[in-house]
Structures are given as structure tokens and as C-alpha cells.
Amino acid sequence: MEKRVIIVTYIWEESGGTKKVIKAIIKVLENIKCKVELITVLFPSPNIPKEPIPGVNNHYLSTSTSFNNSSVMKDFNGIVKEYDPDFIFFILGNGYLNILIENLSRKYTNRSILYYMDPWFTIEPIKSQVRKVSQKYISIRDKVLSSFKLPTNALFKRDSELEEKVQKAIYNQYIFKNIYRILTLSSDIEKFFIKSFNLENNSVQTLPLFTDKIMSEAKLNIQYKNTYLYTGRVSSSWKGFGVLLEAMKVNKDFNLIIYTWDRFESQLAIELLEKYKIDSKRVKIELNKTTKDIVNIANKVEGVIIPSIAEGFSFTMLEVMSVGGIVYMGAKFGGPKDVVINGYNGILFKPGNGKDLAEKIGQKKLKFKYEQISKNAVKTSNEYSFEQFQNNLLSILRLK
Numbered sequence: 001m002e003k004r005v006i007i008v009t010y011i012w013e014e015s016g017g018t019k020k021v022i023k024a025i026i027k028v029l030e031n032i033k034c035k036v037e038l039i040t041v042l043f044p045s046p047n048i049p050k051e052p053i054p055g056v057n058n059h060y061l062s063t064s065t066s067f068n069n070s071s072v073m074k075d076f077n078g079i080v081k082e083y084d085p086d087f088i089f090f091i092l093g094n095g096y097l098n099i100l101i102e103n104l105s106r107k108y109t110n111r112s113i114l115y116y117m118d119p120w121f122t123i124e125p126i127k128s129q130v131r132k133v134s135q136k137y138i139s140i141r142d143k144v145l146s147s148f149k150l151p152t153n154a155l156f157k158r159d160s161e162l163e164e165k166v167q168k169a170i171y172n173q174y175i176f177k178n179i180y181r182i183l184t185l186s187s188d189i190e191k192f193f194i195k196s197f198n199l200e201n202n203s204v205q206t207l208p209l210f211t212d213k214i215m216s217e218a219k220l221n222i223q224y225k226n227t228y229l230y231t232g233r234v235s236s237s238w239k240g241f242g243v244l245l246e247a248m249k250v251n252k253d254f255n256l257i258i259y260t261w262d263r264f265e266s267q268l269a270i271e272l273l274e275k276y277k278i279d280s281k282r283v284k285i286e287l288n289k290t291t292k293d294i295v296n297i298a299n300k301v302e303g304v305i306i307p308s309i310a311e312g313f314s315f316t317m318l319e320v321m322s323v324g325g326i327v328y329m330g331a332k333f334g335g336p337k338d339v340v341i342n343g344y345n346g347i348l349f350k351p352g353n354g355k356d357l358a359e360k361i362g363q364k365k366l367k368f369k370y371e372q373i374s375k376n377a378v379k380t381s382n383e384y385s386f387e388q389f390q391n392n393l394l395s396i397l398r399l400k
Contacts, residue, residue, distance in 0.1 A: 010094035013044035098169035133352035137242025211318035240307030246354020298325030321377035
């Protein structure tokens, strides 16, 4: 009998790495002839076109400017009742999804899977620990942002009562005790959930991500001397761009290429470089780069710096490693702690510590054997294939 699955996400078109996770889950389920529906809480912003998924209906529930919680819950529960899924995946993310889970009938709560991408967005004490490390950067960034025209988050800014409900739903013990499974991206977050919410060991499992083999060349071939790559948002405090800026202040002997998303992020980066008194000639900013662009340069620069204080798993990490690039990582929480071994397949620095990153960059030729690290990185990336992800997921669902 055909299995029916619903995947629920807060946003779709603007969801970044989460989009790749959702597409992967859909691919796994369709490979075994499951019927999949997607529910997205918010329509994309007006300037962003819808992105359809072949063969999958996407049910949008609201817009941020006309959000009505009662209407959203009614429509959501109506879709669930009509479709009667065997499993419901909640991709977290945004804490609002916990309200939707909280209002499910017991029947569907028992069929629900919470897949946590970024628990530091919502769950204490992880959230406060991440913010504590990045507090200096947040203060400087916010001063810069005060001169920018920014869109407001209509959902929470306008409804403090709803925000309070979200906070309560995030820690609802009924959800944790009655859902089918909690999935995390890393072993440290798995242990956190088990200990913090007094859960059974078998109710929480780690489901790490994967890398696609985009290019065949997997060998270090440095062409950009004393140059490193940073890719991602600069506005996000937990992504650790402030750590990288501190490293550039301490070590003035390296240059940086930044691949970021849009003109807003680019302009913010320029302003922050000025605030941190970093010579703009040391930095090149490029927009609209694809995964293929990243892996194409990853083994040609001295290293790819992923300074995130917390990182779910990091597709970028695996993609860089898959072509023999050198990753510099300093995560306090998340998947990189399970993958990167210092001096073996990458280089680690103290979480949130720009000075330590600067020292690791300065000592690279004395302390680390680049060529061997590169080869080991490729070996490690091969352990995280899509096939392995698929096998792990089907085992969790008992569909293997």
C-alpha cells in the first residue's frame, strides 16, 4: 500500500540549505513510491518567485503581512485530516511549527517527526550560549543595521501573545513524549535533547546529511596564495562572520573572498569591514554563486573558513572536503564536531575565537600537512553519501 507523507516547513523558496534537505527527503520517499505533499506556512516575499517541485503539491498557508494564526491552524489541520498521512515531517527551524504540532490530534502526533536543523534559533540554553559568544558582533552589526532599511517580521513583531504561545509550545513535554521521533543533525544535539527533556534514547536519533559528487577533481591545487574563502550570510550572528573579522584584525597577512547572497549582505559586509578597520583591498565580495562555484574554488584557495558558532551539519563543509579543500571550523555545537578532526581532515579553532583562528592561519605551514589533510578530507566526505542518508532515513521510518 502506498505510504503518504507530509513535509511541513515555515518557508520554502527562501530556506537555503533546508531546501536541499527537504528535496533529499522527497527523493528518498519517492524512490520507494511514497506520495508526498509539502505544507509551507508563508508564501515567498513578493520579489521572490514560487519554486514548484515536480510531482509535489505545495500548500501555502499565509503571507507574513496578513497572518492569522487561527486561520493557519484551521487550514493546516484540514489538509492533514484530508490527506491522512502515515508520517508528518516538521523541518525546524522556526518555532511557530511547534504550535502546529501542539494542535494536532494524538493520532497525528504519534506519526510526527521533528527534524531539527538549527535548534539554537529557539531552544535554551543553546540559544543563549550562542548569543553570548557572538554578543560583541551583534552589538556592532546592529549599530550598522540601524542605518539600513529592513523589512519587519510581521508575524512576531505584531503579535506578542502569539510569540508567548510559540515559546510555550517549543518546550511542550506532551510533544516530546508522544511524537514518533526527534531527529538531529549531530550527536551533541541528540544528547542534549535526551538529557534536557528526559527522553528515551531510542526516541532521538542523529540523521547526518550528505554530499553530492559535483566535480571529479579532488586534489589540493592552491592558486590563490594567502587567500581564504567565506561563503554565507554576514548578517547572521551565529554564522560567525564577526569571528572572521576579528581574525583579520589580528592577522593582516591573509586575504578573503566572500561569496554571499545579495546586495544587502554585500553592503553590510562592506560597512562591517570599515567598522572593524580592515583594509577593503584585502577582501573581494561576489554574489549569486552556486554550489558548483564554491567547489570549483574550494581546493584552489588556502582554506575555506566556516566560523559558525553553531552549525547544523554544513553542506558547504562536506562539499569543500569532497574536492580536497581545507576547512577551518570552530563550531561550539553541531555536525562539524562529528566530522572534522583537527590536523587530520581539517583544521579546528576555538569556537568564537578570532585570535585563535588568526593563529591557526599563521601557523599553517609549520603545524599542518596540507596535502595529507586534503586526502583525508576526501576520504571522510565519501562516508556521507546520499545513499547512506537514504538508508538511514528508511531505517528510522522502518520502511527499509
